[in-house]
Amino acid sequence: MNMLRSAAIAAVSLAPLCAVPVHASPASDVLMTVTTSEGSREYDLAALQALPQTEFTTSTIWTEGEQEFGGVLLSDLLEDAGITEGSIMATAINDYAVQIPLDEVDDIAPIVAYHLNGETMSVRDKGPLWIVYPYDLSVDYQTEINYSRSIWQLDRIVQAD
Template identity: 50%
Template sequence: MKRLLAAVVALFTLAFSLPVIASEQDILLTVRAGEDVHEFTIRDLRDLGEREVVTSTIWSDGEQRFVGVSLDRLLSHVDVAEGTLEAAAVNDYAVEIPMSDVRAGGPIVAYMRNGERMSLRDKGPLWIIYPYDSGAEFRTEEVYSRSIWQLNRITVK
């Protein structure tokens, strides 16, 4: 009986220590703009067009390669051009992002890092990434504070 219990505990521990990657069918992101609600799977986000940002971050060592959809393209797709964005994470942590950040060459909603999908444990499945290395305006405390990981919803206010 002790061996069986030990085996069950070991399997349970292993299951919860493995990184969990969302499936292709899982809704990863919900965007709310007034009465409109848009839900996106990883495939939906990819279909909007991919953009790569290669940059260092304050949360990782060395240069990282992120792939995702440009925030400006995502918001254009849902027909949002004004307001303030409230970006929220799985744990309900939220940040405000001004529409002035939503521009060509600005942040992406990243779903891949260094060629791999990001698990919840690895700041995924979605992470708002700015091109920090492309200019000093992206390396400020304010911009870093908007780089929310484990993103799962955006509400336009």
């Protein structure tokens, strides 16, 4: 009888796991959350692609040869989210975080890239989002600070001040 009771308890406790539809839309459709003092906004790929697009080709210290990056200017993304001054804390899936002052973000760089060589980036390939600078464009982009801010697997931005 105790075995039957244990089996019934196990079946009831597993029922919520079995009740999830197989075709449910996963929460992972959200690529990034941007949080301000006013609240937060979630961005999926379609929301990012609805913003003005940009791309450039550059080499990086993490890849072989020149790579083509496509995405949205960080400045456009932040403006869309309502962040226009101060600084942000950009954080990756593994909790690596960097602070970026908005006065060091311009109309050229950095971008939040979601395409690498025309393909959507996977987590395995430093995606789905990667903050990237056009390093080959100017030595001004080839600094330790910019390299440290080139955060891949980006999944959240918080208005820091």
